[in-house]
Amino acid sequence: MLLNKNSCTLLRYLLELEEPETIMEISRNTGQSRRKIYYHLDKINDALPQGVDKIVSRPRVGLLLTAGQRLACQSLLNQIDSYSYVLSMEERMQLIILFVCVLKERVTIEKLIELTEVSRNTVLNDLNTLRNQLAVEQYQVSLITTKSQGYVLKCHPLNKVQYVHALLTKIFLEGTTSFIRVLEDKIRAYIQDDLLLSKVLQGYLSQQVHFIEQDLGKKINRYELEFMLRILPYLLLSYRNMVLSEQAKSDLKREFSLIRKRVEYRTAQKLQELLNQKLGLKLDEIEVSWIAILLLSYRKDQDIHATSQDFADLRVAVDNFIWQFEAHSPYELENKENLARNLMIHCKALLFRKTYGILSKNPLTRHIIHKYPELYAYTEKNVSILEEAWLISLTRDEIAYLAMHLGGALKHQAPEQKKTKQVYIVCDEGIAVQRLLLKQCQSYFPADYIRAVFTSEQYKSVEDLLEADLVIVTSDGLNSKFPLLQVKPILDYEDALKLKRFANYDLLDAEHSDFRSELERLLSHYLSNKEEAQELQYQIENLVEKQILTDN
Structure with a gap:
């Protein structure tokens, strides 16, 4: 059994699936091509013990592990060791450079070949790639060869430990469990008595x-x-x-x-x-x-020392940051004293990290930016007061940590009561279709929004007596002084988006880009194969429609 990083990644993904997914969906979600998915599935199937059914994707249904396959796959992951795990190129280079950094003995090309279990040419290519990467790193570290020590890092001692800390952060926070186990086993094999x-x-x-x-x-x-x-x-x-x-x-x-x-x-x-x-x-x-x-x-x-006198200047900058954030954002903060204390505790450590070049990764940065984009944007806009006070530059991870502190102190605001809207439906397709359309529209509007259902003739006879926020129509021949929104008698996902958009944001379709066209345009940038793009577009459209109905 020779499973590499991507095989193990796919294994873990399959174990987490609770509903069937097609090969196309798995390909999109794991960032691997369909050809690679089939390739790694074959490797996993070859590794499964006898008596366990092969993992296959059923047409128009997809792939979902049975209870027996689940147990076998989990057992495979648990059994992976340095003899059964194939390192990716990135993992090999991380192992090589850490080995060079920690081994006291002379590091030779022969030891690196034995360590990585690949050919001499592959190791030499990895070393060249490492040299190129180190040349653009901020730590001013270079990989050289000497007669006495073999491969060694040339740099200031402080820079080396900073670089090793950043390397270990990447390995232990982003690496797979299997790779970390292999790395630790291989390093211990060479440093047995330490x-x-x-x-x-x-x-x-x-x-x-x-x-x-x-x-x-x-x-x-x-x-x-x-x-x-x-x-x-x-x-x-x-x-x-x-x-x-x-x-x-x-x-x-x-x-x-x-x-x-x-x-x-x-x-x-x-x-x-x-x-x-x-x-x-x-x-x-x-x-x-x-x-x-x-x-x-x-x-x-x-930190009981957060308010000690030697950090008085730090407190001034933190107080100014809190004041500036509140003054230049739409948010109100509460418990400001507690917020200031928590920021003091956080910023003390932040300044020492900056002083000694200790990298800190925030695993929630991406979620903060995407789920609370406005909070992050206002935090980023106002951190300049801290950067100028402390002569530092803050990264996205560090700004996201500050946004998390501010987010926890936001004053809760009760949602405003929405004004009841007056909505009318005009449909000429018969009573049965009128009733069905009414039921469909009621899925997207509160019960008291929709006032009546008319034919075109009925609507025109009473239009002067009405006050309306929206008139939903199923044909394009009606003129009205009120906003019109045209839908199909049997609503599709685009109609659902139009109705939801108006119910939540008072936006008519004309004020918003066409969802289907916009989605088709975006997918064309990433998928050159039209068939794959259309399949993915169809799946996204279905997902959007299901989500809208779920939200209601």
């Missing part, structure tokens, strides 16, 4: 979490704390991998002079003493400083 990678150290650090937080007077975000414990051994190994002169070490200590005044540094010193006493693990002053930097940089859920 206490830093032992489960004993991980267990002891986990036990000390409560005491660390108690000593700090702060509660570190649980998600970030778990991440810190997981990557700390690799960060320390990447430091120990460097050959530094006494002058270089002295310069590095000077870089850390700021953090020695913080309570986190004293806590890191206590932790070092415990590690030495209990496990015989000795850390030098620079390694202790790195632990302190991580404790300072990771987000806190609580």
Whole structure:
């Protein structure tokens, strides 16, 4: 069984399906071509044990795992190890560069071939690609070869640890579980006797979490704390991998002079003493400083020192930011004192991350931008007051974190009572169609909106006596002083959109682009195959219609 990253991604996707999906839908949702989906399905089917039915897509129905297939697929994922998992090119390069960063021994091309289990040419191509990528990275790191050390990173020591932290963030937050397991197994195979990678150290650090937080007077975000414990051994190994002169070490200590005044540094010193006493693990002053930097940089859920006097300037900038956000946005904020305190806790860690180049990824950024675009936009518009005060530049992830804090403090506003609209239906297709059309329209309007159903002749005879917000018609021969909205006697999804648009936003079809034409135009940019585009367009149209009916 040789399953790679994409095979495992498809496996996980199939396990999450609760309703059948066609190969086309799976292709769109996973970002893989239909040919690739069939290819990986064949690989998965070959790996399934005897007695389990092959996974196939039924015509016009799609694909959904049976209970037996579900158990077998989950078992496949659980069994994947370094001998059965095929690394993608990106995963190989991540493994290679981390290996170069942490291994103390000389890194040769032969070791890299053994590590990745691919040909010499493939490894050389990966190394060239890595060099090109590093050349455009912000960390000023380059991959070189020396006689004494083999492949090694050439850079400032601080830059190297910053780069390794960013690399580990990408691996552990974006990598698949199978790849991370393979990576950890392969690294441990070459660094067998090092206490830093032992489960004993991980267990002891986990036990000390409560005491660390108690000593700090702060509660570190649980998600970030778990991440810190997981990557700390690799960060320390990447430091120990460097050959530094006494002058270089002295310069590095000077870089850390700021953090020695913080309570986190004293806590890191206590932790070092415990590690030495209990496990015989000795850390030098620079390694202790790195632990302190991580404790300072990771987000806190609580901090009793948030209002200490040495952060008075920080509080001024935060208060100005809150005032400016409220003054230049349509939002009202409540519990501003509590909001300011939470922002202080967050921004203290933010500034230390900026000072020491510690990358922080926000897994909710995309959701914040898409679900609350206005909140994000107003936050982004007003962060300049913080950037100017602290001489920093904020990323989208960092702005999204601020938007989350502001969103939690928004004053709840009761929805305004909607004015009752007066809607009339004009239909000349007979009583049966009139009644059916009325029932359909009632699915999209409150019961008291629709006042009556007329024929054209009846409507014209009473038009002067009516006040109407909208007249729904089924033919194009009617003239009226009131807004007209033409629909089919049996409503389709476009008619549903028109009615919903008017009910919610008072928009008539003429004031909005045609949905079908707009959808067809957008899909043409991404799909050159007209048949595939039409199939996807049909599925989207059906989904929209179902969603509209569900919302009602």
